[in-house]
Amino acid sequence: MPGGLVALLDDVSVIARAAAASIDDVGIAAGKAGSKAAGVVIDDAAVTPSYVTGFTPDRELPIIYAITKGSLINKLLILLPAALLLSAFLPWAITPILMLGGLYLSYEGAEKVLEKLGGAKHGETLADPITDFAKFEQDRIKGAIRTDLILSAEIMAITLNEVATETLITRAGVLAVVGIGITFVVYGAVAMIVKMDDVGLHLAERTSSAAQSIGKFLLDAMPILLVALSFIGTIAMLWVGGGILLHGLEELGIHGPIDIQHSIQHAVEVATGALGGVFGWLTGAIVSGIVGLVLGAIVAFIVHKVFKLGHSAEAH
Template sequence: MPSGLVALLDDISVIAKAAAASIDDVGAAAAKAGSKAAGVVIDDAAVTPSYVTEFTPDRELPIIWKITKGSLRNKLLILLPAALLLSEFVPWAITPLLMLGGLFLCYEGAEKVLEKLGGEKHGETLGDEITDMAAFEKDRVSGAVRTDLILSAEIMAISLAEVAGETLLNRALILAAIAVVITVMVYGAVALIVKMDDIGLHMVENRKTAAARSVGRGLLHAMPVVLALLSSVGTLAMLWVGGGILLHGSHELGLHAPSDVAHAAQHAVEVVTGPLAGLLGWLTYAALSAVVGLVMGMLVVFVLHKVLRIGHKDH
């Protein structure tokens, strides 16, 4: 009897050690996969502030919290099961689905560019008279969550590619860990960015030292510019991420020329730029991806609004 108990305890010890090693492996794989998706994470953080910058300060954090919950739902309840099912049964469908998402990002980015250039606005904006602020806020949150779904899908797809050799359980654990950590990082950073002006005002009104008040005034003056810049970066991010997805996807599906041209241009810049090769090469590829995104997005805008008349306002 004691020997049986000792054997059982030994077995439990072995299982516990194996579980601990598995957790370590999952953590290491999650860190590696998450780092590969860093570019899309930055784009996600750049896009989101544009959805909250024009609201009153008391609504900013509640809106960010609503978007955060929507992002977690996207990743954990929609994308995680879908990614696991697709990777197990129809892995060939991942690339076409990602390309559809990329095309949607291109469309949203192109529409924002047209609006900034004075084109027709589609949907209510803060420049219009808003009769139902709650409904308008709901629409803004819905738009942010839709955009997050596409960006999150790209994050999950990149991460999935990095852990394709893992068991199904480990893949699920790794993707879930990435989903939670990245969501907290992105929307924590967004909350800090959009509340920085309030922090500056608090420093001006409540700090006793001249240095602290000076820093507060600096934040107050800088944040409108930073937020406006982030809004523009967010629009560009939609275009270069969407265009990049289309370039990569077309290459995966056998249409190599567009992607090869973009990579050749990136390589040519890297060859002649020395210490700045990595940065300038990336910027070159991002710029060409944005051009592709803008062209494809404009095409979708034309088809939807001019041909099919979807979202068109008759005056």
């Protein structure tokens, strides 16, 4: 009996050490994958505040909470199982699916640009008379969750690429850790951004002159910041969407477009000397954004002019 107990405890110890090593592997891999996805995370954080712009303060946090729940569902219940199944059975399908997502992001970004330039609005906006505000809010939430699905797909794809050689359990663990972590980082930051005006109002009502000055600054700055973030979000859609398409074409063996991008980027790096890294990266992002804008505008034309979809706003 004692010998059997010692053997059992020894087996438990081995299992515990293996589990600890597995958790450690997940943590290390998640850290690496999360850092690779940082660019998309920034885009996600920039896009989201635009979905609560113009709503009353009491609706801002409930809207962000609803989007956060939708984002977790996107990552954990839709994308994580899909990523594992695709990596196991249809690895070749990941790139085309990502490219469709990139095209959708480009379409959304291009549509916003065209509307700003005087094109027809598609769907209700806060500038229009809204007959059903609750429905409009739900439409905004659904739109945010759809956009989140595309950005989350890119995050999960980057993560999956970093752990492609790991075991199924490790891949699942890393995808879950990165998905949950990034969701709370992004939407926690968004919640703080959109509530800064309330903080400013609270400080402005204090007796301290320093607190009042800070509060007034926040109150004056927040509308400008939210408009700026909306603009950045549109640019981010085009940048990320175009980048996904360029890299997707490269993965499919079509190297011409991304070679042109690299050539332009390299020429700028050489011409700008010590600042070549910064200006080179910016040039690559601009080229990706132009690709996204052009292709997105083509899709918008096909959707709205050829198939005559999305003209509800024109009827008002």
